[in-house]
Amino acid sequence: MNCSKCNGEAVIRIAHANLSLCSVHFIEWLEERVERTVEKYKMLEGTKRLGIAVSGGKDSTTLLHVMKKIADKKGIEILGINVDLGIDQGKLYSSKSTEMALKNFEMLGIKYRIVNLEREYGFSIDEAKRGIHRPVCSTCGLSKRYITNWVALEEGLDTVATGHNVNDNAQFIMMGYLTGDVSNLSRLRSVAPSENGLIKKIKPLFLTYEKETLTYALLKKIPFILDSCPNTFRVGGRTQDSIRRNLEEMEDKVPGYMLNLVESFERKIRPALEEKYLKKEEVGKCKICGMPTSKDRDICSFCAVRIKMKKVKSLT
Numbered sequence: 001m002n003c004s005k006c007n008g009e010a011v012i013r014i015a016h017a018n019l020s021l022c023s024v025h026f027i028e029w030l031e032e033r034v035e036r037t038v039e040k041y042k043m044l045e046g047t048k049r050l051g052i053a054v055s056g057g058k059d060s061t062t063l064l065h066v067m068k069k070i071a072d073k074k075g076i077e078i079l080g081i082n083v084d085l086g087i088d089q090g091k092l093y094s095s096k097s098t099e100m101a102l103k104n105f106e107m108l109g110i111k112y113r114i115v116n117l118e119r120e121y122g123f124s125i126d127e128a129k130r131g132i133h134r135p136v137c138s139t140c141g142l143s144k145r146y147i148t149n150w151v152a153l154e155e156g157l158d159t160v161a162t163g164h165n166v167n168d169n170a171q172f173i174m175m176g177y178l179t180g181d182v183s184n185l186s187r188l189r190s191v192a193p194s195e196n197g198l199i200k201k202i203k204p205l206f207l208t209y210e211k212e213t214l215t216y217a218l219l220k221k222i223p224f225i226l227d228s229c230p231n232t233f234r235v236g237g238r239t240q241d242s243i244r245r246n247l248e249e250m251e252d253k254v255p256g257y258m259l260n261l262v263e264s265f266e267r268k269i270r271p272a273l274e275e276k277y278l279k280k281e282e283v284g285k286c287k288i289c290g291m292p293t294s295k296d297r298d299i300c301s302f303c304a305v306r307i308k309m310k311k312v313k314s315l316t
């Protein structure tokens, strides 16, 4: 297989773009693709300080490296954010992930904030999994969103980027179609503007496949953690997993399948859903931490989890 651009040996076939590329041309292609996505959705408009949420996996570390180049060109300052969640402490899943994030921050000379959930908020995800009746991934997601937003506000960031890729988005869309949860579905956006005390969030890998971020990370010798979170396979595991595999099989048969699903959703379906279903909740302030919460609640969901965990831990 020869590179479509230089005739050298290709390392990857990008069927949806009908291209085969060598290492040099693939790296160039991916960086341009992410940059085009950023421009297409006007992701960095008005941004002077950008936070990048880095878990230590292939997507977020690739995101960090590519966004550093884009931000440098635009004179935007970057802050890396990592949350050490305390997942699978027996096998050190979280500490290894944080170590990878740190390696990348240092390698690129990027300022960073690492927040240890247990040290700063009194509980780890392992403890929450055992201690409270709430799906562990939902507690984990809530903690990550809360802490990232908190750091962003404290550090005066304008925008935070996350590493969701085409496969993640396509899976989310299919899951939404399957369950009919249109309100949740209406929240999938390439750009979520800043509102009600929440920082603007962007997804620069919105149109980039998982295989492409993995190849980029490998070719650039980016340090990242290869293992997946051990909880992914337990919670909602089977359905989510089958959907993902079905989507990948379809992608093999019809190149660009997932990309079309995501692009047509963003262009046509989401705006229609948003108009009808996106809840424009009245927002109040959490009495404990001052962060936004729905008007009918005194405290935010994260503080509620913290209180529950404090009780559980005092009983053990």
Ligand code: FES
Pocket: 087, 125, 136, 137, 140, 141, 229, 230, 231, 232
């Ligand atoms: Fe949060 Fe797996 S990454 S539970």
Ligand code: ZN
Pocket: 003, 004, 005, 006, 007, 008, 021, 022, 023, 024, 025
């Ligand atoms: Zn080439």
Ligand code: ZN
Pocket: 286, 287, 288, 289, 290, 291, 299, 300, 301, 302, 303, 304
């Ligand atoms: Zn709160």
